[in-house]
Amino acid sequence: MAGVREARKQQTREQIAATALRLFADRGFEAVSVAEVARTAGVTEKTVFNHFATKEDLVYSGDQRFETALVDAIDARPPGTPVAGAVGAFLLDRYAGFGDDPRRRARQAVLARLVTGSPALQARERQLLARYAATLREHIARELGVDDDEDDLRPQVIAEALIAAHGTVIGAFRRATLSGAPPEQYAPRVLAAAREAFGLLAGLP
Amino acid sequence: MAGVREARKQQTREQIAATALRLFADRGFEAVSVAEVARTAGVTEKTVFNHFATKEDLVYSGDQRFETALVDAIDARPPGTPVAGAVGAFLLDRYAGFGDDPRRRARQAVLARLVTGSPALQARERQLLARYAATLREHIARELGVDDDEDDLRPQVIAEALIAAHGTVIGAFRRATLSGAPPEQYAPRVLAAAREAFGLLAGLP
């Protein structure tokens, strides 16, 4: 099971994703066709779609991690802590570490430019956020002792409000990143704004 | 300017939209191609795209009305009332009138089936909600005396939370509609849930 085959496959996948991100960064998401990504990566177009269901997935190939981290944070919260509070703390902690790693920060900058320039990627992002919210809802429903799929909308509203705040903060960081200002300057400001934003929702759970 | 031309154009547009909705209702959104809509409506595919930018727009052709109603409700609120409260009241009032008109209710049922069955339409709906939220944000920012485009994220978070609650309620009505139960039965329950949901956000502005 320690396969040469699996390794090759993974390698192909990463090769494709890396090529795609480079091309997109150079010329924009819409201006590069999947065919060109495939050609540049040295594979067939079909192979690209065997690895990535949509063109947008080429950009959001590492999204699974965030959701698992979020769920882990919820499951690891000290007993008695409300889910909403744990989520807020988790997110704020994550923002605080924004751009510690320069490589990561560079990647964020590229992503910021891509997403702000592409409606398709924005749609994809909304879809991701909606998925996070759905996951969150289940956890909150459990905590509140609400039978999910019942007529109580509070879990979903709380979940969506938290995720909306998250999306808003992400957007703020993006705008700040694109402004060209040095991160040391804007990071504290945005972080303070994020704290304030989540403070609004503190009374929720 | 009282044109025969404009009338014809409008007629063509409505003819296309009606045909499309009928076909979609019969066989599902994805199963009907734009080419077929055009053929059935007696026009060219290009004409369809001259009137509707995307296939999804064929379903959401009457969306503008909601946004203007929302804005009107905000502008018409009694002085001193917070925007968030006015919006909540406006939405709750709207839900209360849900399905008064049988024709409207039938249309809602069709839409419910279409949207729950089509990821593309769900994406479109998220986009619409995001636009509403953006509009709301501007109004809330003005009320709070916040320079929009500044580092204060509260207006956007409040706006998105309200719109998220709206989306949640819509979804609840959809699920109830699709359950096949009579509206007299589920409407009060969902309405109560909606009140509770907006009650959560009452402390916001």
Next chain:
DNA sequence: TCTCTTGTTTACAGTGACTGTAACGAACGG
């Protein structure tokens, strides 16, 4: 080592949403 199976990639053909352009014809304005 030989062989049979399994899984990844390719070649190829096709669908469907959407765009651009030039031409046609009917309503408009004078």
Next chain:
DNA sequence: CCGTTCGTTACAGTCACTGTAAACAAGAGA
């Protein structure tokens, strides 16, 4: 009555994405 405007058509093309069968290399078993 005539030139212009504008909605529609005909046509050709791009691009994301799918299905299928064949090529080929890796894994498992004898």
